[in-house]
Amino acid sequence: MVVIAARGLGRSFGEKRVLRDIDLDVAERDLLLVTGPNGSGKSTLLSLCAGLLAPTAGELEVTVDRGRIGYLAHEPLVYRELSALENLDLYGRLYRVPERRERIGMLLERFGLWESRRSPVSSFSRGMQQRLALCRTLLHDPALLLLDEPYAGLDDAGAELLDAELRALAGRRTLLLATHDPDRVGRLATGSLALA
Amino acid sequence: MTYFADVGALARKDLLLELRSRDTLPAMLLFVVSTLVVFNFSLPADTGDLAAYGLLWVAIVFTAILGLTRAFAAEREQRVLDGLVLAPCDRSAIWLGKGIAVVAFLALAEVVALPAFALFFEPVTWELVAAVALADVGLAAVGTLLAAMAAASRARELLLPLLFLPLVIPVVVGGVGASIGDDPGRYLAFLGLYDLIFAILSWASFEYVVTE
Amino acid sequence: MSTSLPNNRAVALAAAAFALLLAGLALAFYWVPDAPLEGFRQRIFYIHVPVALTAYACFGWAAWKALRLLSTRDQRYDLESYTAVHMGVIFGILTLVTGSIWARTSWGVWWSWGERQLVLFLVLFLFYSAYFMLRYSVEPGPRRASMSAVYALFGVVLIPVSFLAIRLAEGLIHPVVFDRDIGSNLAGSQLLTFGICLAGTLALAAALYANELTGKRIDARLRELREALQ
Numbered sequence: 001m002v003v004i005a006a007r008g009l010g011r012s013f014g015e016k017r018v019l020r021d022i023d024l025d026v027a028e029r030d031l032l033l034v035t036g037p038n039g040s041g042k043s044t045l046l047s048l049c050a051g052l053l054a055p056t057a058g059e060l061e062v063t064v065d066r067g068r069i070g071y072l073a074h075e076p077l078v079y080r081e082l083s084a085l086e087n088l089d090l091y092g093r094l095y096r097v098p099e100r101r102e103r104i105g106m107l108l109e110r111f112g113l114w115e116s117r118r119s120p121v122s123s124f125s126r127g128m129q130q131r132l133a134l135c136r137t138l139l140h141d142p143a144l145l146l147l148d149e150p151y152a153g154l155d156d157a158g159a160e161l162l163d164a165e166l167r168a169l170a171g172r173r174t175l176l177l178a179t180h181d182p183d184r185v186g187r188l189a190t191g192s193l194a195l196a
Numbered sequence: 197m198t199y200f201a202d203v204g205a206l207a208r209k210d211l212l213l214e215l216r217s218r219d220t221l222p223a224m225l226l227f228v229v230s231t232l233v234v235f236n237f238s239l240p241a242d243t244g245d246l247a248a249y250g251l252l253w254v255a256i257v258f259t260a261i262l263g264l265t266r267a268f269a270a271e272r273e274q275r276v277l278d279g280l281v282l283a284p285c286d287r288s289a290i291w292l293g294k295g296i297a298v299v300a301f302l303a304l305a306e307v308v309a310l311p312a313f314a315l316f317f318e319p320v321t322w323e324l325v326a327a328v329a330l331a332d333v334g335l336a337a338v339g340t341l342l343a344a345m346a347a348a349s350r351a352r353e354l355l356l357p358l359l360f361l362p363l364v365i366p367v368v369v370g371g372v373g374a375s376i377g378d379d380p381g382r383y384l385a386f387l388g389l390y391d392l393i394f395a396i397l398s399w400a401s402f403e404y405v406v407t408e
Numbered sequence: 409m410s411t412s413l414p415n416n417r418a419v420a421l422a423a424a425a426f427a428l429l430l431a432g433l434a435l436a437f438y439w440v441p442d443a444p445l446e447g448f449r450q451r452i453f454y455i456h457v458p459v460a461l462t463a464y465a466c467f468g469w470a471a472w473k474a475l476r477l478l479s480t481r482d483q484r485y486d487l488e489s490y491t492a493v494h495m496g497v498i499f500g501i502l503t504l505v506t507g508s509i510w511a512r513t514s515w516g517v518w519w520s521w522g523e524r525q526l527v528l529f530l531v532l533f534l535f536y537s538a539y540f541m542l543r544y545s546v547e548p549g550p551r552r553a554s555m556s557a558v559y560a561l562f563g564v565v566l567i568p569v570s571f572l573a574i575r576l577a578e579g580l581i582h583p584v585v586f587d588r589d590i591g592s593n594l595a596g597s598q599l600l601t602f603g604i605c606l607a608g609t610l611a612l613a614a615a616l617y618a619n620e621l622t623g624k625r626i627d628a629r630l631r632e633l634r635e636a637l638q
Contacts, residue, residue, distance in 0.1 A: 014548045017635050052278055054408035054481070054550040067284030077279035079270055081216040082209070093205040094283035096198065120216070136279070338562075345555050351545035359542065359559070362535035363566060366573035377580045386576055390569060397565055401558040404478050408550040 001028045003063055003144055003174045004049055010057030011044050018044045021058070024193065031170050031188050034178040036195030042178035043074060045195070046146045049176060062144070064174075067095060070142030072150055076133035080122040084113055084132050087121065088139060095140035107135040111161055126153040134162065145175045151184065159184075202285040206293025211300065213270055220266040221301055224259050228309040231255040232316055248317035249324075249375040253368050255309065256302075256331065260364075261357050263301050264339040267294060268347040277347070281406050291340055291402035298336040306332070323384065327374035330387035334367045337395040344405050366390050418622060421615035428608030432458075435601040449513040456506040458606040459499050460525055462613045464567065466496030467532070469617075471564035474557035486553035487628070489560055490543070491621045495613050497536050503529045524574050531570050535563055 006024035010017065019041040026032055034042050047053045049062055050071040062069075078087040085104065092100040108114045111131040121129060130153040137145065150166075151159055163184070169175060170188040177185060182192065214220055235251045271277035280290050306328050314320045339360060346356040367390060373383030436454035470492035477485035507526045508518050521527060539559055546552040 012549070012635070015631070015635075017638070050282060052282065052408070056483075056549065065284070066282060069282065071278075071282055073275065073278065075275045077274065077276050079209070079213060079276055080274060081213050081270070086209075086212070090205055090209050091279070091283070094202060094280070094285050096284070341558075345542065345559070348551060348555065349542065349545040350547075351541070355538075355541060355545055358538040362531055362538060363562065365531055366566075366569050369573040369577045373576055373580055383576060386572065393565060393569060394562075397562065401478075401561065404554045404558050408554065 001063070002026070003028055003030070004176070005061045006058065008058030009045075009048065009055055009060050011041070011048060011053060012056045019048070019195075022193075022195075026174060026176065026191075028174055029171055030190045031175040031177065031185075033182050033185065033189045033192040034176060034195065035180075035182050035192060040195035042195060043148050046071070046148050046176060046178055047073075049144075050146050064142075064144040067140065068143040070137040070140065070145045072133055072137040072145075072147040074148055074152070076121070076129045076136070078121050078129070078132055078136060081120055083118045083120055084108065084124075084135075085117040087132070088135060091136055091139055097140050103139065104135075107138060110165075111135055112157070127155045127158050130154050131158050131161070134165070138165070143173060145169065145173055147175065147177045149179055150177065151179065151181060199286055199289060202289040203292045203296070206280075206290060207296040210294055210297035214297070214301070217270075220263055221304060223266075224263045224301060224305040225308050227262050228255050228259040228305050229312050231258065232309065232312055236316060245318055246376045248313070250372050252309075252313050252317075252375070253331075253371045256306070256328065256371070257335070257361070257364055257368060259305055259309070260298075260302055260335045260339055261360055263298060263305070264343045264360070265346075265353050265356055267298060267340060267343040272347045277344075277406065287403040287406055288399050290406070291344070291399060295336045295340040295398075298340055299332050302332045302336060303329075321375070323380040324375045326384055327371045327380070327387060330384060330391055331367050331371045334387065334391045334394060335364060337391065337398045338363050341398040341402055341405060344402065348405075363394075418615055418618035421611055421618055425608055425611035425615050428604055428611055432601060432605035432608045435597075435604060440597050440601045441595075449510070452506055452510045452513065454601055454605045456503065456510055458602070458609040459506060460503040460529065461606060462609040463496050463499035463503055463529070463532075465610060466492050466499060466613055466617075467536070467560075467564055467567065470496060470560045474560040477553060477557045478561075481550070483550065483553055486556065487624050488621060489557060491617055491624065493536055493539055493560060493563075494620065495617050497533065497540075498616070499609070499613060500529050500533050500536065504533065522578065524571065524578075527574050528567070528571050531574075532563070532567065535566060539563070 002025060004024055004026035006022050009019060009022040009024065011019040018039075022045065034045060036042055044053065048055060048060055050069055051062065051066065052071075078084075082090075085108075088104045088108070089100065091097075092104055097103055105114070108117050111134060113128060113131055113135065116124065116128065121132065124132065130150075134150065137147070150162055154162060166175075166185060166188060177189075179185065182189075232252075232255060235248065235255070239247055239251070268277065271280065277290075281287060310320050310325070310328065342356060342359045342363070345359065346352050349355050367387065370383045370387035370390060374380040374387065377383055432454065436451050440451070440454075442448055442450070470489045473485045473489035473492060476482070477489060504526065507523065507529070511520050511523060511526070512518050519526070539556065542559060543552060543556055546555060
């Protein structure tokens with residue numbers, strides 16, 4: 001079953017054309033690597049698939065609805081003044097996550113954030129913030145994962161945790177992964193898209 | 197009913213944020229009292245007593261602008277708004293949750309402003325309090341939507357007052373009328389009408405302001 | 409996308425507008441009898457009120473196009489809504505100017521807060537000027553289109569609400585010093601003249617609208633082509 005289908009997809013920001021004429025077919029349980037230099041539109045493509053941006057040219061269809069999409073952006077999308085627990089609780093409520101507390105606890109534990117769960121995010125290191133962002137992304141067990149440079153900011157321990165997570169998800173969920181470091185996840189990928 | 201659960205979670209989040217950062221509300225309190233003090237110096241000696249009521253409403257509107265400028269600050273700085281917009285909840289719940297918080301801040305500012313006004317200038321009547329309560333709803337409804345618009349723009353703090361002021365002129369008319377008019381009921385009813393119309397309009401169109 | 413067809417329409421509308429306005433103004437200044445109270449000066453009514461009504465029509469048209477944009481997400485409507493607002497503001501300024509002239513000739517003042525139409529148009533002028541500020545400070549794209557559309561809808565709702573507010577404000581803030589006998593008992597000849605002038609201003613607005621829209625569409629197409637060549 002096709003999860004994402006794009007024909008001639010393009011996106012401009014004012015005068016600047018960031019994405020041009022993209023054709024895409026992502027099937028269920030695919031893991032697509034999106035590569036390209038900075039400014040080639042990787043983040044834009046993921047934003048389009050998430051539904052945050054609308055195409056300015058071409059067509060895009062995503063058959064997964066909002067509540068089942070997990071989006072990891074450049075920014076962690078969490079409130080700095082709130083604690084990790086409070087942030088995840090809010091998202092857990094908004095995403096109607098069943099057994100919210102247990103799931104939050106499990107994710108925080110898995111990504112090594114349980115000890116600092118009550119500290120405000122502003123006190124977190126970059127690596128910890130990225131890990132929290134991963135928790136947020138995985139919280140509602142999404143069917144489609146859109147990960148924009150998931151390894152950015154992670155230390156070795158965090159990167160290993162992410163490796164394990166991706167190994168577990170590959171083949172069970174659909175993933176789009178934008179990355180500078182394709183070799184790390186190359187083995188898991190079912191396809192790749194290089195943006196000029 | 198999950199809609200109201202969402203609204204509750206969002207409103208609680210906004211109140212919690214303010215409790216932690218404590219930047220918006222103290223500024224609003226100080227601003228409104230400072231403005232009232234400035235009025236003392238700006239009103240010539242022989243202006244009627246009623247002029248003070250007019251200026252009170254000006255103070256309220258500008259204090260609202262001050263608060264609204266900060267309304268989406270947290271979401272904008274970390275692009276958290278994207279995270280909220282992606283969630284499966286109705287986008288209007290974001291507006292309602294935030295709007296409730298804005299009303300709360302305005303009300304708290306007025307809890308300080310009205311007694312100060314009564315102390316410095318003129319007595320505060322029940323009609324005035326009712327008008328202020330109704331006005332808060334209208335100001336928050338329209339202001340929250342416009343704040344979201346301004347947050348998405350380059351001009352931000354500059355844009356919000358420009359968008360806001362023409363839209364809230366009717367609120368000022370209703371408020372002043374209820375404060376000093378012979379027939380406050382008519383003006384209170386008008387404020388209620390304004391609230392109804394613009395709350396529904398804001399509620400329905402918020403989705404289109406935060407998505408593409 | 410052919411640009412010649414709309415242009416023909418614009419030319420036709422412009423011709424119609426010219427004819428209607430020429431006829432209307434001629435009738436207004438030479439044929440129609442003097443108004444009982446005001447005399448010759450009242451004739452500016454035949455320009456002022458049609459211009460005001462045309463401005464309302466433009467804002468209403470902009471709101472309609474805005475609604476279409478929001479329901480279909482078709483970006484084409486953004487340009488149409490924007491152009492309509494632009495026309496509305498032009499006619500709004502004309503309303504303020506003609507209204508001011510009328511106030512000057514009637515009562516000797518350039519401005520009167522008791523003149524409801526004038527005050528309403530001032531508020532609308534502020535509102536729709538902010539519309540342009542909004543557009544200038546947001547990057548062109550679907551987001552700007554949605555926000556502009558929502559704002560245009562707010563504008564059209566503001567018109568009756570503001571009017572009501574202004575009426576209520578008269579009761580307590582500014583006494584209604586001057587009264588004017590507008591349109592309550594229009595004789596046949598006056599009605600005809602008024603109708604022709606109104607048709608003329610509407611045709612003028614439509615002509616300017618079609619012309620500007622075509623121009624903007626050409627610009628957009630040019631930009632598209634330039635990008636495709638990059």
